[in-house]
Structure formats: structure tokens, C-alpha cells
Amino acid sequence: MVTHDAAHDQHAQAPSGWLRAYVFSVDHKVIGLQYLMTSMLFLLAGFGLMLLMRWQLAFPGQPIPIIGKLLSPSLAPNGVMTGEFYNALGAMHGTIMVFLGIVPLAVGAFGNYVLPLQIGAPDMAFPRLNMMSYWLYLPGGLLMLSSFILPGGAAQSGWTSYPPLSIINPGQTVWLLAMVIIITSSLLGAINFLVTTLNMRARGMSLWRMPVFVWAQLVTSVLLLLAFPPLEAAAVLQFMDRVAGTSFYIPSDLVVLGLRHRASGGGQPLLWQHLFWFLAHPEVYVLVLPPMGIVAEIMAANTRKPLHGYKTIVLGMISVGVMSFVVWAHHMFISGMSPILSNFFLVTTMIISVPSVAILTCLIYSLRGGSIRFTTPMLFALAFLPMFGIGGLTGLPLGLTATDIYLHDTYYVIGHFHYVVVTGSIIGLMAGVYHWFPKWFGRKMDDRLGRIHFWGTLLSMNGVFFPMFIMGMAGVSRRLWDPTAQAHNLTTQHLNVVSTASAYLLLLFQAPFIYNFFHSIFKGQKSEENPWQATTLEWACPSPPPHGNFEKPPCVYREPYDYSPRGCERDYIPQNVEAA
């Protein structure tokens, strides 16, 4: 392994100079923390956009308090947001949360920091490429965010950017450019993660000894590698439609506002939907698999017993990954595609729920007979199980054509995927922050504040999203600027107020987290190398790990979760310990 040693030599000495060490660093740990901070800021920004929208939904036509005065009159005359601004907020909320918030947090931050440590590697396979990933992600994200102040404003066609609207609406060109930059960043990251996992493992770290989190990142990287290029191609085509006047997605004789559209026509709007969802369905698993891996790590360490069905979980993740490429059109049951195709995608969608349920069942069963430690990360991990369960199970009626025809494009759909990615993914990622914080900064986060954050967040998240199921079943459409404009929505309008109030409560309950996070970096209780008495390799190096991570390359002698072994004094044996 020539390259392995070369990478080792090249980065044996720590970088000198502030700029090399903290800004343009090639160390996976620094890059991981850069991703962590940036993606959490983007999450907060995306959440902020939603808070504005929720005001309009609960109190349509009333001026937004405080912030309404600060917004430019073109966006919100007299503090009341326009429909166009509402649409822009919606499109940017989805885009920012998915592509700039959760994925960079789950993969860029956790993957970058934890994966090399867990496989016992000194760094990523391509450290400079790793730095480039981050330095594409940040400008891409800023470009996306800056579209609010650029002429034409932000994109207004939803995060799905369906044509022909997306080709006619202003603001979309910047969205497409930013997406291509972000996609390139993701692709570089995915290649790096795959090569690192396949080539840089410590001696003895066979594939079946890798922690579940590493497996989750491996499958995620394959999804990013193979699902993102089709969206990149689709984005290039949409870019051509907007800039070069082609008509890939514009049908013949399209009439807009009573005028025949200038494009030559002959294109197919449905083509975009297929290409978009070919990425965007695997993307759902990109959002979900890393948090699942995080939850598995935390469950094993806090139940003090091996995970139930380690191989089932791993095989489940692999089959979810493979299957995720053949379910995309269940997002399109009412798009007018052939019913024969609908049946195919209905069947595959029902099949993909099987491995997902298997993984969740294994995690729930891992609790049985464990001596559970109710630490803050464990509370979040425990909450992940039923919350993600609700998110998954409410998806089934959307995967069946008959029920989907009624529920499609209602608030039920919004409730469903927010239960998956907010009470599922984000809760799982929060668990990860509390779990690995001692490794990152050598100090623990405060438990009391953690508990306040946990209970407040869990309750208010359910307050935000549960009413959406009821509204959706009552027939409230999504993407409404003013829900009171339709009479049948009035019966559930009070639920919009509940949801909005819960959203502000959710913001409030992030305050203890933000305070706790920054306070603990400097003043938190000091933590030793392995504060949770966990078995995986990241706990076998100092906290925080020095440049190059391990003093000498570790050797792996056992499966990842050797908790409570028979005839042993301690209730755990780390992976790098030879004798029992």
C-alpha cells in the first residue's frame, strides 16, 4: 500500500500557521468541525425562513411582528409577505434544509470527523480533496442564500423545481448554479469517503468489524455518488432551458398568461420529475441512514450489550440503498404517468419498507435486557425510534396509489416527511452532537441543559408536525400562501395556529442547546479519552485527537460492540484490546 504510507508521511507533522491549521486545513477533524458549524448555521437559517412562513399560515394577511418592518417593501409591503416572497421562502427552506443543512451535517461533519477515527485511519484518503469539498460547499451555500438579495430574487418553484414553472419564474438560474456547485462538493466527498473506508482501515478492521455508523456512511456515499450525477445532468438541461433558450422541459405550444411561450417546444416536463426524483428519493436515505448509524452507536454504548442483529442492520442498510434507486416514481402517482408504471413503483415501495422496518426492529430489540444509561444522547436516540417509526409508517398510505390520490400534495405529505427528516434525522443528529462532543472538544456538554433541550424539542416538534396529518386528511393543500382563501380549510385553521406556536417554542428550546454548546467548548466538565466506556476505535485516541489521530496505528481484534462479555471484569472490551 504505497499510497497509504505516503499519505501517512505527508501529514505526519502538524500544519503551522493559523490559516493552514483552521481555515484551509486538510485535517479531517478541522474540516469536520467546519462542516459542523456551517451546516448548523444553515439549519438555523432554513428554520428562520420557515418561522416567517408559519406566521403567514397561522395569521394570513396580518403584518409579521418586528421582522416585517425590516423586510423590503417589495417582499412584504406593510409587513405582510407577498405570495411571491412566500414561494421563495418555501423553495429556499426545502433546499437549505436538505442540501445545505442535514446532508453536510450528517455526512460532512459526522462522517468527516468520526469515520476515519472509527476505522483507525490517520486521515482521509485524499485530504486536499476533502478541503476542496468544504470550500465548494460554503461558496455554493452562500450563493444560494445570496439569491434573496440578487436581482430576480430567490427561486420560487419549490425545492423540487418542477418545470415549466421553474423555467418561467425568476431566480431559478442562481439556484441551478448553486446546486451544481453543491453537487460537485458532494461527489468529491463521496469518492473520498468510499476510498477511505475501503483502503484506509486499520489492521484487523475487516468489513464485518466496521461499526454500523461506518456502514451507514459507506452506503450513503454510494447513493451520493450514483444518484447525484443524474440531478446534475437534469440541472444542466434546465439551465440550458433558461439561458440558451432550449426546450428540454417545455412542451410544444405552451401558453403563459395568455401568450404563446417563445421556446421552440417539443420537450417533456415529466422528464424533469423523473430525473429529479431519481436523485431525490435516494436522497431521503442519505438524510436517514447516517442518523440511523449514529443512533445504533449510541444504543450499543448506553444499553451495555451488543446490538441485536448487527448483520441484519448492515444488510438492511445495503438493501435500502439498492432499493432506493427503483422507487422514485412513487412521488409521481398523480403526474399522469402510465398506471402500469405506478403499479411497479407501488410494489417496490412496499418492498423497501421491509428492510427499514427490520433495522428499526433490531434497534428496538437491542433495548431488551440492557442496563440502560439514560444519558442525554441516549434520550435523543430513544426518541428517534418511535418518531422515525411514525414518519416511516405514515409514508405507506402515500406509497399506495389508491390512498395517495387523496393525500397527494396535502399537508399530510408535509407532516410525513418532516416526521422522517426532523423528528427522525435531526433528532438522530442531535444525539450525535451530544455523544461525540467530548471527543471533539475534550469536554462534556451539560446534562441538565441537555434534558431541557431534549424534552422541549421533542414536544414542540410534535406540536409542529402532528397537526399537519389532521389538516392533510381534512384536505388542506400544501404550498398555500393563504389557507383561509378556501372555505374547507377554515375548519382546521386553528391547527395552523397550534403548529406555528409550537414552531416558535421549538426556536426557544434551541437556546439552551446553543448556550450549552458554546459554553461547554470552553467551560464544560473535562472529559477523559473514553467518557462513555464505549468499544469503537474513536474512543481509543485522546480527546480531542492530535494531528494524525493515533499515536501508533491501532490493531483491531474483535467485533465492534463487545459489551458485557462473559467472565470479564469490565463490562466492555474495546476493539483494539487483544486479551479478554
Place this chain on the structure above:
Amino acid sequence: MAASAPQCAGSGVSNAKLGVWLFLASEVMLFATLFTTYLVLRLGSASWPRGWETLNVPLAMMNTFVLITSSVTMVLAYAKAVERDLAGFRKFMGITILLGFAFLAVKSVEYGTKFHHHHYPSTNIFFAIYFTMTGLHGLHVIGGIIVNSALYYLSGKEWDHPLFVGRVEGAGLYWHFVDIVWIFLFPALYLL
């Protein structure tokens, strides 16, 4: 939970080579999407112009030979790098780079004639897909020329670097991929 003696873990393929293969996997998905788009649009439209009636087949044929030849010289450059023959490497790598430029030159003549006849991407769906696919392929050719030129330049300084031969191999894999894409593009756009 029996503990056993640790063995070396790894794929046996060097980082750089594995990285290039994975990158090519993503590139396959990119161009597969474009070819699928081509098929869907063509099957969905009432009429489709014959490629040979609107496009210049002899020029494209010549370009095909240029690219195939450049793939051969690329392999020869790699072989010379393995044999540690710097002069031979530079000769064949230089030819590869020049052939890349020749391809682009012919392509720009083709584009120029199209624009002269007022055929633009916005003219119809056929020219839309023609310009988009060949344009994206052209960008990949430019990328390959940059990589190859960088290796030509670096061969003076880093000839004895342990990773140099591997880099040439990686660049070669990429160059062959760019070649193969054209092998599919040529019949799809010009002949069918």
C-alpha cells in the same frame, strides 16, 4: 466474540486508481442520464431530423479517428512511464494533448458552420440535445487536456515521485472514458 490475529484490511487497489474508478462511475451516471433524455425526447417527438442530413458526418468521422488515435498514444505514454522512459513519455503525451486540441478545433469548425446557418440550441429539440451533449463532452475533453498537460509539465519535476505512474494511469482511465462517450455520441447523434 473470539479475538483473532489482525490482518491487513484494504481493497488492494491504490487510492488514486480507486478514486478515479469511482469518479468514472459517477460520470457514467451523468452521461447515462443524458442518453436517456435523448431517447425519451426522441421517442416522444412526432418527427426527428436525420443526423446525417443536418450534421457533418465526415468531420465527425475524422474526429472519431482523432480521439481513438489519442487513446492509443495515451496508452503508449503510460507504457513509457512504466518503462521509466521520460523522452518517450513526453513524446506520446505531447501527441495526446495535440490530438485533444485537434478534436476541439474540428468541433469548433462544426459549431461555427451551425451558427452560420442559424442553427442554435434554441432552434429545435434536436439541436438542443446536440449542442448540450457535444458541449458537455467538449468540456470533458478540455478537462482531460488540462490533466494531461499538468502531467506533461510535472514529468520534469516529479518523474521519480512514487505516485507519478499511478497518476498517469488515472489520467489514462479518464481519457479513455471521454473517448468512449464520443463512441456512443457519434452514432446516436450523426448516424441514427
